[in-house]
Amino acid sequence: MVVAVVAFVSCRRSTPSAGQDNAIQIPNEQFVAYMKHYLDDGYRVRMVPKGNSMLPTLKNGEEVVTLEHTAHVKPRDIVLALTDNGHYVIHRVMMVRGNTVMLKGDHNTTTEKARLEDVLARMVGAEPIPKAPKIRRKADATVRYMANPAFRIDAVDSLAWMVDTLNRQVDMHKAIVFNETALFLWKKVGRQPFSLNDMKDTLVGAYEVDDSLALGDCRKLLEEWMECELVVPVKQPGR
Helix, strand or coil: CECCCCEEHHHCCCCCCCHHHHEECCCHHHHHHHHHHHHHCCCEEEECCECCCCCCCCCCCCEEEEEECCCCCCCCCEEEEECCCCCEEEEEEEEEECCEEEEECCCCCCCEEEEHHHEEEEEEEEEECCCCCCCCCCCCCCCEEEECCCEEEEEECCEEEEEECCCCEEECCCCEECCHHHHHHHHHHCCCCEEHHHHHHHHHHHCCCCHHHHHHHHHHHHHHHHHCCCEEECCCCCC
16 A cells, blocks of 8 residues: 555545545655654654555545554554655555564565665554535634634645644645645734635735635635634634
């Protein structure tokens, strides 16, 4: 089972039927580098592996697995490792001998080798991908919003990960996609309570764009931010 991708546009939750349409393809080496940063810092990482080599334990693109950094591995552990042939896999440990780890996918007939230092993480859990909510929340022009205090936002290039600092966990199968305009708006309004009209006024003040068009674009963006829980409504006194 290779460590193939996935982040979904605006944090939309992945589903087997919609995954390919909304997926952002990230090269394995780059994706693993992102993961390793968090694993080495003591965070658990959740991601969606692809491939059939771990059937029936893991099904292709249908489960979210949770990984954590480990300094020790033993037979029967399922680990993320870089094999001697240069592939990142999530396979089961068959044997540990000195600095060599023998791995095998549950559905495979052959084994592969990895150095002990190239075992990056151990799988500690797996669950079906959560279903996307059927009802999308609507942006309300009378409500003020703020960045979700439960998360830290880590931007990397045009992507950002939501880091759960309380539980020390990162869902890397979801990513927020920031194009130039979205990133501009987030930097301007996202650090303090803001309204839909604040977003619109900021956009109109920086770009030559019609008010109604700007409002529509900002409404769509705000609803995407709400959908992935990047922002939450500010609690009003008495409500």
